Amino acid sequence: MDVILITAFVSLLLVAAGIVLFVTRIRGGDFEHGDRLSLLPLADDDVADQDDDTLSLPNVEALDNTIRGGSA
Amino acid sequence: MQAMEPVTKKVVYNDEIVRAFSLATIIFGIVGMLVGVIVATQLSFWQANLGLEWTSFGRLRPLHTNAAIFAFVGNMIFAGVYYSTQRLLKTRMASDTLGWLHFWLYQLIIVGAAVTLPLGLNQGKEYAELIWPIDLAVVVVWVVFAVNFFWTIARRNERNLYVAIWFYISTVVTIAVLYIVNSLVLPTSLTHSYPIFTGVQDALVQWWYGHNAVAFFLTTPILGIMYYFLPKAAGRPIYSYRLSIVHFWSLIFIYIWAGPHHLLYTALPDWAQTLGMIFSIMLWAPSWGGMLNGLLTLRGAWDKLREDPVIKFFIVAITFYGMSTFEGPLLSIKSVSALGHYTDWIIGHVHGAALGWNGFMAFGMLYWLVPRLWNTELASKRLAEVHFWIGTLGILLYVVAMWISGVSQGLYLRALDAEGFLKYPDFIEALAASRFLYHMRLAGGLAYLLSSVLGAIVLFATIARGTKSTVSVEVTSLKPSGLSFSKIMTGAPVIYSAALIVLTCIFLATGTLGSAFALAGFVVLVVAAALSIGVEKTRRSWHDMVEGHPLSFTVLALLAILVGGLVEIIPLTMDRGKEGDLAAYADSVHTETGEYVFIQMPSTPLEIEGRDIYISEGCYNCHSQMVRPFRHETLRYGDYSRAAEFIYDTPFQWGSKRTGPDLHRVGGRYANLWHYLHMIDPRSTSPGSNMPTYPHLKIQSVDLEGTAIKMEALRRIGVPYTDHEIAVSAESGMSQGRLIAADLVEQDIELAPDSKLAALIAYLQRLGRGPQPTGFFDAEAEAEVR
Numbered sequence: 001m002d003v004i005l006i007t008a009f010v011s012l013l014l015v016a017a018g019i020v021l022f023v024t025r026i027r028g029g030d031f032e033h034g035d036r037l038s039l040l041p042l043a044d045d046d047v048a049d050q051d052d053d054t055l056s057l058p059n060v061e062a063l064d065n066t067i068r069g070g071s072a
Numbered sequence: 073m074q075a076m077e078p079v080t081k082k083v084v085y086n087d088e089i090v091r092a093f094s095l096a097t098i099i100f101g102i103v104g105m106l107v108g109v110i111v112a113t114q115l116s117f118w119q120a121n122l123g124l125e126w127t128s129f130g131r132l133r134p135l136h137t138n139a140a141i142f143a144f145v146g147n148m149i150f151a152g153v154y155y156s157t158q159r160l161l162k163t164r165m166a167s168d169t170l171g172w173l174h175f176w177l178y179q180l181i182i183v184g185a186a187v188t189l190p191l192g193l194n195q196g197k198e199y200a201e202l203i204w205p206i207d208l209a210v211v212v213v214w215v216v217f218a219v220n221f222f223w224t225i226a227r228r229n230e231r232n233l234y235v236a237i238w239f240y241i242s243t244v245v246t247i248a249v250l251y252i253v254n255s256l257v258l259p260t261s262l263t264h265s266y267p268i269f270t271g272v273q274d275a276l277v278q279w280w281y282g283h284n285a286v287a288f289f290l291t292t293p294i295l296g297i298m299y300y301f302l303p304k305a306a307g308r309p310i311y312s313y314r315l316s317i318v319h320f321w322s323l324i325f326i327y328i329w330a331g332p333h334h335l336l337y338t339a340l341p342d343w344a345q346t347l348g349m350i351f352s353i354m355l356w357a358p359s360w361g362g363m364l365n366g367l368l369t370l371r372g373a374w375d376k377l378r379e380d381p382v383i384k385f386f387i388v389a390i391t392f393y394g395m396s397t398f399e400g401p402l403l404s405i406k407s408v409s410a411l412g413h414y415t416d417w418i419i420g421h422v423h424g425a426a427l428g429w430n431g432f433m434a435f436g437m438l439y440w441l442v443p444r445l446w447n448t449e450l451a452s453k454r455l456a457e458v459h460f461w462i463g464t465l466g467i468l469l470y471v472v473a474m475w476i477s478g479v480s481q482g483l484y485l486r487a488l489d490a491e492g493f494l495k496y497p498d499f500i501e502a503l504a505a506s507r508f509l510y511h512m513r514l515a516g517g518l519a520y521l522l523s524s525v526l527g528a529i530v531l532f533a534t535i536a537r538g539t540k541s542t543v544s545v546e547v548t549s550l551k552p553s554g555l556s557f558s559k560i561m562t563g564a565p566v567i568y569s570a571a572l573i574v575l576t577c578i579f580l581a582t583g584t585l586g587s588a589f590a591l592a593g594f595v596v597l598v599v600a601a602a603l604s605i606g607v608e609k610t611r612r613s614w615h616d617m618v619e620g621h622p623l624s625f626t627v628l629a630l631l632a633i634l635v636g637g638l639v640e641i642i643p644l645t646m647d648r649g650k651e652g653d654l655a656a657y658a659d660s661v662h663t664e665t666g667e668y669v670f671i672q673m674p675s676t677p678l679e680i681e682g683r684d685i686y687i688s689e690g691c692y693n694c695h696s697q698m699v700r701p702f703r704h705e706t707l708r709y710g711d712y713s714r715a716a717e718f719i720y721d722t723p724f725q726w727g728s729k730r731t732g733p734d735l736h737r738v739g740g741r742y743a744n745l746w747h748y749l750h751m752i753d754p755r756s757t758s759p760g761s762n763m764p765t766y767p768h769l770k771i772q773s774v775d776l777e778g779t780a781i782k783m784e785a786l787r788r789i790g791v792p793y794t795d796h797e798i799a800v801s802a803e804s805g806m807s808q809g810r811l812i813a814a815d816l817v818e819q820d821i822e823l824a825p826d827s828k829l830a831a832l833i834a835y836l837q838r839l840g841r842g843p844q845p846t847g848f849f850d851a852e853a854e855a856e857v858r
Binding site for chain 1: 232235299310595598604612615616
């Protein structure tokens with residue numbers, strides 16, 4: 001019986017810790033910067049260029065600022 | 073934080089190195105799969121061993137695994153990493169010279185493996201078979217790669233590191249740690265060495281390495297490649313960047329603990345087995361998080377699956393990743409492992425992952441990459457489609473055959489009759505039942521090989537019609553600024569994680585008082601975290617800062633992967649130290665009746681040589697030396713294996729697959745004549761066996777003069793040989809060989825006392841019962857005993 005109580009207590013504690021940490025990180029804005037970074041793979045050379053034809057990459061920083069509504 | 077001044081600059085990518093690694097991937101992929109088909113043929117038809125020492129299953133199987141893992145997937149990883157790293161960091165690789173050094177040295181290592189493994193030069197540890205000079209070369213090449221990689225990161229024009237780069241970083245640091253620790257050996261010659269770990273410790277270190285070679289060589293870099301190439305192929309960003317953060321950190325932290333699930337019900341301490349099992353089950357969550365993140369990236373673009381072969385390969389690869397990462401935790405549950413371990417189920421599991429996840433990711437990437445690297449269109453989408461379907465059919469044939477074979481083997485070998493005795497006492501019955509399934513596996517492997525040849529034709533045709541492209545881009549440089557190592561390392565997530573780990577260790581390792589303290593600590597931690605909500609007011613979040621500071625990121629990744637390994641390995645090492653030395657430890661072991669006995673004795677010189685032949689011929693590929701504590705195993709093989717019995721075994725030879733029976737108690741079970749006949753013609757003693765013949769062992773001899781050097785090395789590891797025993801090793805070895813030869817002469821068989829076969833028989837006869845008489849009268853040793 002003691003084992004069940006301890007297991008239940010520790011489990012609930014871990015769940016509570018998980019929720020608190022998750023909320024903390026969300027409030028801290030830990031996951032918002034990804035909106036810009038997730039576009040990185042799409043922002044490089046999709047079509048290989050011949051010789052010296054230089055390709056201009058889209059400015060993902062500008063896109064990020066638009067998304068986040070501020071300057072870097 | 074300082075404001076950043078965006079600077080525009082021109083960058084020319086180094087794609088020549090990507091082309092080189094891509095070509096090597098195609099070539100070595102075919103080679104690795106071809107050797108795989110050859111060994112599958114040998115399992116179906118023993119005649120395919122050709123009766124030659126260089127082409128026997130035991131020597132070719134390590135060649136197959138090394139070629140598939142390190143040559144095929146390794147080259148694919150480097151192609152993907154070099155291509156995506158440059159683009160994600162918006163800079164050229166830091167050094168072309170280091171890149172080419174990396175490429176050519178790596179190919180040289182592959183050639184070295186292809187030469188040495190068929191020659192029987194083998195360290196006897198799965199996926200770590202290469203001899204120590206090649207191991208050294210691997211370390212050098214990895215350092216070259218790491219320097220170039222981190223140097224490129226330092227020169228980047230992008231502020232943050234994208235998720236693919238995180239996976240590459242974890243690969244670079246973890247493989248370095250794993251490979252170096254598992255390759256710590258004492259060389260006795262240019263081609264021979266002994267691991268510094270013995271017995272249970274060696275087993276734990278090997279599977280900590282072996283499992284995490286799967287994790288950090290066959291998984292994390294491929295996930296990085298998925299996170300880069302799948303969005304490109306799908307034309308949309310990864311489904312959830314937030315999920316990828318959780319995926320990455322939880323995966324690398326949990327993965328490293330799971331190694332002991334390869335050793336369930338063995339002589340490994342139970343606490344380590346349980347840790348391995350629990351963390352393996354936990355691993356399911358991050359693995360499926362990653363799989364779903366990949367699959368859901370196609371949300372709204374599933375129509376591409378119909379027409380784009382690249383997407384087809386990627387999606388099926390990710391599906392196989394999900395399937396394998398479900399099957400792995402399932403097989404790690406002790407009761408499931410009891411059935412599946414040592415059977416073909418494991419072979420089916422690893423091939424589902426290797427052919428499905430790794431192979432299809434490789435071809436998906438190549439189909440996307442090659443047309444771009446050679447500035448043309450794919451030569452034939454239709455043939456690529458045919459490749460896809462034949463390949464998929466091949467994988468399914470393979471894994472289904474092995475699942476059925478594995479489960480039936482497990483059931484056959486554990487079946488007891490109404491009286492509680494073995495229902496199928498002859499091991500060969502289980503093998504005979506799998507015969508058709510072995511043919512089916514061969515058909516599946518052949519289909520996969522043929523599909524890959526088709527893929528290679530498509531890719532080479534694409535290369536032939538294209539021209540090499542040089543890509544130059546104008547990038548806006550975003551230099552990181554205002555970040556400090558100390559600020560990141562004292563961030564809330566680090567503090568909370570460290571506190572959580574410490575409290576968990578206290579909770580698990582201490583008594584009631586310590587556990588109560590740990591529980592109180594947990595409560596304080598939760599309350600502190602709750603109170604801190606909303607306190608953080610910085611513009612950049614903590615993880616955003618970590619992604620912009622590669623040193624912090626690398627240190628944190630290193631710490632995350634070190635925890636599991638240290639917790640599992642250190643206690644076992646300390647156990648050895650506490651006992652003083654190995655001999656004292658063996659002396660303290662007692663039987664179930666309470667009587668103290670000296671369970672383990674060092675091998676005689678001839679047995680040492682015989683053991684090296686056992687390793688060289690790759691016997692461990694088909695035979696285990698670990699009787700698990702089950703009634704059906706003890707009835708079949710003898711008393712279950714105990715940890716103390718292996719304290720002088722280096723490298724350990726517990727094995728991971730039983731195509732033949734366990735050998736830990738084979739000593740004394742059969743006469744020398746039986747072993748002789750069995751090695752010359754296995755079918756003469758075991759009708760239906762698929763074991764290769766070993767006629768060369770009769771005509772080749774061992775170098776007993778060199779055994780003293782091996783004994784010296786073993787003594788340095790802890791095996792208690794005396795100076796005198798080492799000095800007379802050659803005479804002692806020859807004497808024991810004469811006893812075996814004399815026994816065979818009585819049966820009208822002539823065998824040289826110093827032949828490899830005599831040495832192997834000597835080794836097999838000691839298994840499970842200690843060293844056998846050498847017939848060598850040693851007055852000095854006698855005096856020592858008195």
